[in-house]
Amino acid sequence: MHFQWIALRYFRETVQARSIRKASETLNVAPSAVNRQIIKIEEQLGAPLFERSSRGLKLTAAGELFYRWVLTSQGGLDQTITEINDLRGARTGHVTVACEEGIAKDFLPAIVRAFRAKHRQVGFTLQVHDMQDVVARVAEGQADLGLAFSPMPDARVRRRSQASMAIGAVLHPAHPLAVRPEMKLSDLIGETLVLPDNGFSTRQIFNAQLGGDAELLFARRIETNSFETMTALIKAGIAIGVRSQMGIAGEIARGDVVFVPFERRSFPPETVTLLVKGTRILPAAGAHFVEAVDAALRALTEESRWAAPQADSLALRPSA
Secondary structure: OOOOHHHHHHHHHHHHHOOHHHHHHHHOOOHHHHHHHHHHHHHHHOOOOEEEEOOEEEEOHHHHHHHHHHHHHHHHHHHHHHHHHHHOOOOOOEEEEEEOHHHHHHOHHHHHHHHHHHOOOOEEEEEEOOHHHHHHHHHOOOOOEEEEEOOOOOOOEEEEEEEEEOEEEEEOOOOHHHHOOOEOHHHHOOOOEEEEOOOOHHHHHHHHHHOOOHHHHOOOEEEEOOHHHHHHHHHOOOOEEEEEOOOOHHHHHHOOOEEEEEOOOOOOOEEEEEEEEOOOOOOHHHHHHHHHHHHHHHHHHHHOOOOOOOOOOOOEEOOO
């Protein structure tokens, strides 16, 4: 037996309003139109749906059974419509991103701007953390996706895509080493360095390169958990920073600082990695934004937006 959805909607509104007149006001149609649809259903079922009295309408036993079926069917239709809208990106949603500071400054804004131009009803929460916390928040489902430099492995997290970036020395323009096209890490022995603390991948790569000799070879160092603080110390001529270019693109373009990449034999590159929770199915807004970030990472090499002076300083790597 087939029922028109408009008839079922009119019936449902009448039940909830307990009045054809009130239902017609909610539906913005004439009372006679509502009444006709209800009569059609009663004729199809061969049973009255309402008991009509001066006090209003009351469902009959058949009406009670039919109303329960309508609620179940209508709920399924509403869910299907929602899912269709999700596929079209029409649903209002919210995306939570966990990322590191440099990524939040130089990489993410352009992606968010382009995404919101097409999905204006989607809201964002952008959380800035160190690498370890980015991984943890994605793994625990507190963020829909994460962006981190060379993240540590976690069985709960999947690496969707990544691009490699050269690490180098960031110097005041007046520093004698600022004129070099590239350098070795050993060239900085005796210099005062400003380094990110152990929560950041650059520091972990730095420590791994030097084994147990880091404290001996680079005793003159300043540690910080803020890349903005690191940049301020470099601009003041107090120290040389060790990091990638992402997060200081503006300062490099203005000539406030100079980035000199390390030779690859001296210091391996780090990766900018897109992370998602392995077993989680994201809502539509999150899934669409993951696609946008994935595309931006894959375009990073082609556009050479963060390329160091040598041609191969930035190369896309396949996801793990």
